[in-house]
Amino acid sequence: MKIELAPNRNLKKIFALSAFVLLLGYAGYAVSSKANKAIPLSQLSFEQVKQSDLDIYTNAYGEFASAKERLLTAPAQGKVAEILIRPGTKVTEDTVILQLVNPRLEQEVNAAKGELAQQLAQLEAFKYEQQNDRLNYQGRIADIEAEIERAQLELSVNEDLLTLGVSSKIELKRAKLSVKQETKKLDFEKKKFAQFTEMQSFQLTQRNITIEQQQAQVALLEQQLDDMKVRAGISGSLQELDIELGQSVQLGQSLAKVGSDKELIARIRLPQNQADQIDINAPVIIDTQKGYVKAHISRIESVVTNGTVLAEAVLDEALTSNARPALSISAQVFVKHQQAATHIQQVPGLRPRSKQAVFIRNKQNELVQRQVTFGDLSNDQLLIQAGLNTGEEIVSSDISNYLAYQTLTVVE
The missing domain is CATH 2.40.50.100 (RNA polymerase II/Efflux pump adaptor protein, barrel-sandwich hybrid domain)
Structure with a gap:
């Protein structure tokens, strides 16, 4: 006798339902474990969110350069x-x-010196010629003065003779005319002598100017030769x-x-997004790896290169011992004074100008994951733009392995 067994469909359904229930339970357990997990307090450190007036500085890099080149x-x-x-x-x-x-320059110097010596010799000869001409004029004036004395003597004799009745009036008049003519002649010669002396002075000045020009030419060529x-x-x-x-x-x-290696300036590359907020004379703190030097911004260029703007800072303090041209430096440049700024102490892992997930400790002593938007970093103070309130505490220790959990329970 042939016996046929029908498949037990109900049994398959039971097995399928059981597997589904087990899978659903495991998923619920997994979700529950990700939503809440315990972490020891001894593994945690915290930073409190603060609010205060804050001087905002930006980080910049650059190098020292010579102030005088x-x-x-x-x-x-x-x-x-x-x-x-x-x-x-x-x-x-x-x-x-x-x-x-330059042999040719040396020849030019020698030629210019020879020309100058010749002009100086000619000047001395010219002075002697002028002196001789003046003596000639003075000789003629002396002759005229002698003629005047002779004429005056003759006039005096004629006046005496006329008194005695010996001389005639015509002789007296002739003597007076002679004195008058010689006197006019003397005045004329003196005027000519004065003009002649003035003309000689101009001639001598002209010669001196020529010599001064030659002396300047010699000095220029000698300076060029020395500058070699x-x-x-x-x-x-x-x-x-x-x-x-x-x-x-x-x-x-x-x-x-x-x-110069003692007189230096700092050439600093400012971030492009903050360069327009920085004013001339803004304070700067320069780190030379051997100390800090205060300075102030003296010049900001307008050209943007690779996302930065070049600025120059004048040093206000003495340099550190390692300061020299081309030494790489870092700097903190003052941007602005911000009132009631929300900030925390910078800790590893938190990046300026970013949005990150951090854990916040709540009143139930739980760590709750939250998205926080950070702003600029200024002197180890990280500005907070959104996501945190004053007085809250964030976890500053590294718990990046727990980012898969939304909530962590802190246990003693």
């Missing part, structure tokens, strides 16, 4: 004959950096050397650059 150029055409020092060497004003040579010994001009260090030994250079060509 001098570009050295070729004083004349020449060839580099000698290089005495290399970049990085300390220099004073009179330190010779390199030597240029290229000197630093300021105290500091040689920063750049743009030529090589034996190289020919032209007038005005760049040779080297010298910068």
Whole structure:
């Protein structure tokens, strides 16, 4: 006899229902465990949210630079004959950096000196000629004065003779006329002599001007020749050397650059989003890794480069021992004074200008996860834009492994 067994459909349904119930229970347990988990108090540290007036500073980076820089150029055409020092060497004003040579310039100096010597000799000869001409004039004046004395003597004799009745009136008149004519002649010669002396003075002045021009030309050429010994001009260090030994250079060509190493400024790169909030003379605190130096902003450029704006700061205090041109520095630059600012002490893991999930301790001694928007970081104080209230405490210790839970129960 053949027996057929019908499938037990009810049994399959029971198995399926049981599996569903078990799965639902496990899911509920998992959700419950993620929603609330215990954490020991000994693993936690907290930072309290505060509210106070706060000076807002922004972080910036940059380097020291020479406050005084001098570009050295070729004083004349020449060839580099000698290089005495290399970049990085300390220099004073009179330190010779390199030597240029120019034989043609030396010839020009000698020729100008020869011309000057010739003009000086001609000047002395001219002075003797002028003196001789003046003596000639003075001789003629002396002759006229002698004629006047003779005429006056003759007049006096004729007057005496006329009194005695010996001389005639015509002779007396002739004597008076002679005195008058010689007197006019003397006045005329004296005027001519005065004009002649004045003319000689102008001629001498003209000669002196020519000699002064030649002396200036000689001094200029000698200075150019002396400048072929290229000197630093300021105290500091040689920063750049743009030529090589034996190289020919032209007038005005760049040779080297010298910068001060005691008088420095700070070149700071400000964040673009805060540069327009920073004023000239804003206080700056510079960190040189060996101490802090106070300064103030003196100049802000308008060009944005790679998200930053270049600014310069003048130092208000003495430099630290490691300060030198091109030394990398960090700085805190004053942005503004904010009243009633909400902030907390900066702790690892919290990023300025970000929105992050943090745990807040509530009155039930539970840690509740919340989204918080942070603002700028100023002197280790992190501004809070939204998500936290004054007096609340956030977990400052690292519990990033618990971010999957919305609530944590604190246990002793």
